[in-house]
Amino acid sequence: MKKVTIKMMMAGAFLLGMTQFAKAQSKANFLGGSAGIVTTNNEATEEKTNGYGIDLRFGHYIQPKLAIGIRLGYTGSKDETTVAGATTTDKTSDFSVAPFVRLETPLWQTKFSIYSDLGIYGAFGTETSEAGGVESKYKTTGFGAFYEPGILFHIKDNISLQGSFGNLIGYDYKQGKADGSDVKTTSNSFGIAGDRMGLDNFKFGINLKF
Numbered sequence: 001m002k003k004v005t006i007k008m009m010m011a012g013a014f015l016l017g018m019t020q021f022a023k024a025q026s027k028a029n030f031l032g033g034s035a036g037i038v039t040t041n042n043e044a045t046e047e048k049t050n051g052y053g054i055d056l057r058f059g060h061y062i063q064p065k066l067a068i069g070i071r072l073g074y075t076g077s078k079d080e081t082t083v084a085g086a087t088t089t090d091k092t093s094d095f096s097v098a099p100f101v102r103l104e105t106p107l108w109q110t111k112f113s114i115y116s117d118l119g120i121y122g123a124f125g126t127e128t129s130e131a132g133g134v135e136s137k138y139k140t141t142g143f144g145a146f147y148e149p150g151i152l153f154h155i156k157d158n159i160s161l162q163g164s165f166g167n168l169i170g171y172d173y174k175q176g177k178a179d180g181s182d183v184k185t186t187s188n189s190f191g192i193a194g195d196r197m198g199l200d201n202f203k204f205g206i207n208l209k210f
Contacts, residue, residue, distance in 0.1 A: 027158055027209040030067065032057045034164050034205025051077035053166070053203060059102060071098040071119070086132065094125035094140070104152070111155075117148040127176060138176040138185075146170035158209040166201025168192060 035054040042048075052075070059069025072095075079090045100119025107113055120143070127138040146167035152160040173188040 028061050030057075030059045030061070030069075030207050030209045032059075032162060032205055032207035034162055034203040036164075036166070036201065036203030038201070046082040048080045049077065050079075051075070053201070055203070055205075059100075065104045065106075067102040067104070069100055069102060071100060071117075071121075072096070073098065073121075088129065088131040090130075091128045092125065093127075094123050094142075096121045096123035098122075098146070100146075100148075111153055113152045113154065115150050115152060117150070118146070120145045123174075137179045139179070140174055140176045142172060142174035144170055144172040152207060160207040160209075162205045162207050164201075164203045164205065166203060168201075 033054070033056045035052070037052045038050075040047075040049045053073065054075075055071050055073035057069055057071045059067040061067045074096075075092075075094050077090075077092045081088050081090075098119050098121035100117045102115055102117050104113050104115045123140075123142045123144075125140050127140055129136045147169040148164060148167050150162060150164040152162055154160045169192055171188070171190045174186070176185045177183070
């Protein structure tokens with residue numbers, strides 16, 4: 001009887017330990033997505049701009065509030081400028097891959113928390129310009145680094161609404177090459193994104209923990 005009791009106690013302790021381990025390991029990953037649209041119309045310069053962006057993120061919490069992850073994104077824009085009755089249309093399309101580190105900080109005892117994503121990215125896409133019936137097309141590649149802040153509202157332990165300010169601070173390098181030509185153009189920039197402290201890049205989405 002003693003042996004049976006000891007074995008049962010050991011089995012119970014093992015099951016309890018496995019349960020606690022499973023609980024500790026649960027909700028260690030997150031899957032999220034967000035989307036945003038921006039439209040501007042400058043009547044003084046007769047310029048109209050439409051832009052949009054979507055992204056999908058997967059991450060793993062290596063500590064309760066520290067995660068590593070990867071972001072897949074797509075952005076597009078269309079800009080029309082009219083000068084003396086002649087309209088120039090510029091279009092862009094970019095895909096990006098970005099590994100990042102996330103630090104999440106709860107806001108006191110509320111359901112809100114803020115997060116900070118810091119990472120690097122690689123991108124490729126196209127740029128098209130049309131004026132007077134003549135179209136020019138460029139293939140682009142680029143890379144950079146970014147800091148993106150945002151806010152989470154935890155509906156449940158595993159579901160959160162997300163508000164992102166986009167790449168608020170970052171470095172961007174882009175190289176373009178025209179179709180049928182070996183001529184390349186390059187550009188690089190560093191600073192705060194958006195004309196309104198990142199509000200132009202605001203995106204809304206949802207996060208799921210599992």
